[in-house]
Amino acid sequence: MEHLFDRFLDPFGKKIVPGAASALFLEGTIAFKKSYGLADLKKGVPVNELTNFRIASVTKQFTAMAVMMLKEGGKISLDDTLVRFFPDFPPAGREITIRQLLTHTSGLVNYEEIIPEDFKGTIRDRDVLRLLKTQHGTYFTPGTQYRYSNSGYALLALIVEEASGEAFPDFTEIHIFKPLGMKGSIVHREGVTDVKNRAWGYSENEAGFVFADQSRTSKVLGDGGIYTSVMDYFRWDQALYGQKLVKKKTLAEAFRPGRLSSGALISYGFGWRLSRVRGYRVTGHDGGTCGFNSAVRRVPAKRLTLVIFSNRSGRLARESADQILERLLGD
Numbered sequence: 001m002e003h004l005f006d007r008f009l010d011p012f013g014k015k016i017v018p019g020a021a022s023a024l025f026l027e028g029t030i031a032f033k034k035s036y037g038l039a040d041l042k043k044g045v046p047v048n049e050l051t052n053f054r055i056a057s058v059t060k061q062f063t064a065m066a067v068m069m070l071k072e073g074g075k076i077s078l079d080d081t082l083v084r085f086f087p088d089f090p091p092a093g094r095e096i097t098i099r100q101l102l103t104h105t106s107g108l109v110n111y112e113e114i115i116p117e118d119f120k121g122t123i124r125d126r127d128v129l130r131l132l133k134t135q136h137g138t139y140f141t142p143g144t145q146y147r148y149s150n151s152g153y154a155l156l157a158l159i160v161e162e163a164s165g166e167a168f169p170d171f172t173e174i175h176i177f178k179p180l181g182m183k184g185s186i187v188h189r190e191g192v193t194d195v196k197n198r199a200w201g202y203s204e205n206e207a208g209f210v211f212a213d214q215s216r217t218s219k220v221l222g223d224g225g226i227y228t229s230v231m232d233y234f235r236w237d238q239a240l241y242g243q244k245l246v247k248k249k250t251l252a253e254a255f256r257p258g259r260l261s262s263g264a265l266i267s268y269g270f271g272w273r274l275s276r277v278r279g280y281r282v283t284g285h286d287g288g289t290c291g292f293n294s295a296v297r298r299v300p301a302k303r304l305t306l307v308i309f310s311n312r313s314g315r316l317a318r319e320s321a322d323q324i325l326e327r328l329l330g331d
Helices: 002-013 056-072 098-102 125-132 150-164 168-180 230-239 248-254 316-330
Strands: 020-026 029-036 038-040 202-205 208-211 226-228 273-277 280-289 292-299 304-310
Touching (some): 002 020, 002 029, 002 316, 020 230, 020 316, 029 230, 056 150, 056 168, 056 226, 056 280, 098 150, 168 230, 226 230, 230 304, 273 316, 280 316, 292 316, 304 316
Antiparallel strands (some): 020 029, 020 304, 273 280, 280 292, 292 304
């Protein structure tokens, strides 16, 4: 097992480089875990299983869970439209539903494409809403196509706040992290909260690795603001086999393919990408942002989950995860 992980994660462990934490969960146990490289190049702090990484878009499954919890509690319906929560939203808001936000079928414009050149500071979820209110069209008629949308998940975090009366970071802490014992996990607000055992982000150029921990979109929370460790993620992963957060019937919908208005199915559920590897159904997600990349692959039929979190930009975590999973399922 160690040889397999080392084969693909070796670049994370060479000399003084940003690292990665990897783990394999199997049938309710942590079957394997190994860390590579450094969480902090300046101080020489090594990565370990408690190191908290920014997991970027892997956050979306937590945002979706918050929505499902509110739906199960009767506070929202997945067929509610944007104007219920944002009455002054442009006309498209009368058509776009929560379900479409969850499955990336809303057609909302990508907020990163419409940030004004003279915008000062960093973007937050409320800024995303304000930017979207300046748009009077969508990429396509809501519900007719799939197009991955960070904008949708920023709005979902705001809907959680509107429906619950709690700030999104507080909701996740009170209703998800704390009940599951995820003590190191946090929806992080730079300059407001601290991340314990923090991995700092880096990118690579011709001169080597340079500090690259935050970008101007790093303060958008609903699409990618969570920090967590592989040990905390184990607690989350195991909760997805039970009913500690929501009932099985509610959770099952998150792992079903979304459906377009034409009836065609897409390979995305609620915060989860859906695929098949060697005949097995796989649910997972990747995360990539300034200074970090991450990958999660779950094979429910085998109660197997592969996790790789890294504090360097690029695709190495997700590419390694795919190659390791292929071999695990091929044995």
